[in-house]
Amino acid sequence: MENTHILSLHQVSKHYGPIQALKEVSFDVPAGSVFGVLGPNGSGKTTLLGIVMDVLKANAGSFKWFGQEPHADLRKRIGTLLETPNFYHYYSGMRNLQISAQIKGRGQDDIERVLRLAGLWERRDSKFSTFSLGMKQRLAIASALLGKPEVLLLDEPTNGLDPAGIAEIRDLIRQLGEQGTTVIMASHLLDEVEKVCTHVAILKKGVLLTAGHVDEVLSNEDMIEISAADLAQLENVLNALPNIKSIRRHNGSFQIVFSGSQSAEQVNRHCFEQGVTLNYLAVRRKSLEARFIELTN
Structure with a gap:
């Protein structure tokens, strides 16, 4: 082969x-x-x-x-x-x-x-x-x-x-x-x-900084943005999630960055199992530009 x-x-x-x-x-x-x-x-x-x-x-x-x-x-x-x-x-x-x-x-x-x-x-x-x-x-x-x-x-x-x-x-x-x-x-x-x-x-x-699938090169920089009717309850539920690097409130939703891998599906399931139904969920990938600047500086 x-x-x-x-x-x-x-x-x-x-x-x-x-x-x-x-x-x-x-x-x-x-x-x-x-x-x-x-x-x-x-x-x-x-x-x-x-x-x-x-x-x-x-x-x-x-x-x-x-x-x-x-x-x-x-x-x-x-x-x-x-x-x-x-x-x-x-x-x-x-x-x-x-x-x-x-x-x-x-x-x-x-x-x-x-x-x-x-x-x-x-x-x-x-x-x-x-x-x-x-x-x-x-x-x-x-x-x-x-x-x-x-x-x-x-x-x-x-x-x-x-x-x-x-x-x-x-x-x-x-x-x-x-x-x-x-x-x-x-x-x-x-x-x-x-x-x-x-x-x-x-x-x-002339030096190779990193190589791989575009998604992998960016994978540790994903941000998940979510919202629910009761933001206080949602915040309590989010604080129990593992691998959270940062969490901040933004225009009626929460923006979460994870230090490890965490899929949107896992976050959605965690919230649902804790009694919170999300009314908004989006994955915001950090642009390659931001990642590239971090790598080359």
Whole structure:
């Protein structure tokens, strides 16, 4: 059975003279995930993508694709968009993809599929020069998807786009993930990772701070907000709950942060068993931004 990790890094390090770009970075990318490599500019994201694509050589450590040592045939299973794509402005989207397929030596019979996937089929005969920024980036992703790669590698896919273009690319990445393509994307935008990624690795100055499922990275920061008709009775019941880190009253409800794991279902059941019926319950997840600032400070 093939490894369920699409990509595994083990103690990968890279330096440029005295500058340490990556320091002993290790993490696994699960199959079918949308995996965000998150960090501010200069954190080593692009260096890391360059290493796993064999464009750069690591000074130490190793990595495996699909449980195997890297070799040339594996490249066919990976679609990449690591820099600004070069398309012919005076050719149509369709013609540009035909040229891309010729250069890659694969995907000529795949052009209609990727154009439809990228939402560009209706504009297939329009010149590239008439495309919006978002459409140009969607064509670049369509080109990377020629030949049905199992993995898509993207470096800052929404860089330089207007808000409409950013929304288009995020929707496309989510759609690809839902269809089973593993997407690995580098981003310095916390909001982007929070909205489209299932997993995240956070880098700071070449050091891995944390990696895992987005919900796990944030799990100890959940806040549950609840209310009931009798707030005094509710407060007494809440004080008996284990693992409470803090509790505060806010606009006719209570906001509770737990030091350990506590599901909304468990809190609801506890209150009900103590004779309190809740009329409001919501889980408020601390944003990745707040968590990221805590981690990187």
